[in-house]
């Protein structure tokens with residue numbers, strides 16, 4: 560289901576938010592009243608889900624109308640307390656028209672274990688989704704939480720939120736939903752693969768082929784901007800440093816790699 564480039568009217572947008580709410584609830588990406596969804600209506604107005612309502616059972620007129628600076632100007636139910644991160648996304652990215660935030664179990668498992676999502680494993684992920692950064696923890700619902708996502712917004716469409724969940728951005732609620740499905744399925748496959756063996760990565764040169772396809776499809780990817788450096792297997796016998804560096808410079812991991820390399824050099828000398 561896509562809008563095929565057609566601009567939806569406000570009622571259709573309300574219906575799409577409710578439909579996506581039903582799907583994320585049915586797929587168990589959320590429990591109880593968790594999660595939130597929004598759509599940018601115009602330069603200053605955003606429709607968002609209300610707080611303390613199950614996203615699986617919303618009706619179009621349950622939604623809240625909010626200005627870009629966070630004032631609720633419509634709707635009988637109070638807006639989600641997470642609206643700040645949605646509004647920040649719209650302020651930072653002109654192409655952002657919708658945002659979905661939920662807690663899909665497999666993706667959230669990575670966020671809780673504070674494990675960066677490895678890259679260069681499945682072709683479709685590299686072509687259609689790109690890197691999935693892990694945003695540092697901040698208290699949900701605060702401006703600090705919204706601010707924590709800002710440094711990752713420009714180059715990514717899907718984000719894991721440390722000890723919390725996942726967030727996607729797109730042209731409409733369905734694009735966000737599909738991106739969320741992709742993130743969750745990828746994380747599920749990674750966890751299953753780990754149980755029967757280990758992750759194996761695609762050869763870096765082949766990854767660059769995928770990134771070129773990604774670029775041709777009009778998706779930006781900082782790995783192409785920075786050339787092939789990020790996808791070189793820096794440490795022989797170790798997992799690709801670039802892939803493990805999914806948290807945008809996971810300092811602890813880099814230090815660990817350096818420690819192991821130093822150790823290996825010591826044992827050789």
Ligand SMILES: [Zn+2]
Pocket residue numbers: 593594660661662699723724
């Ligand atoms: Zn949440």
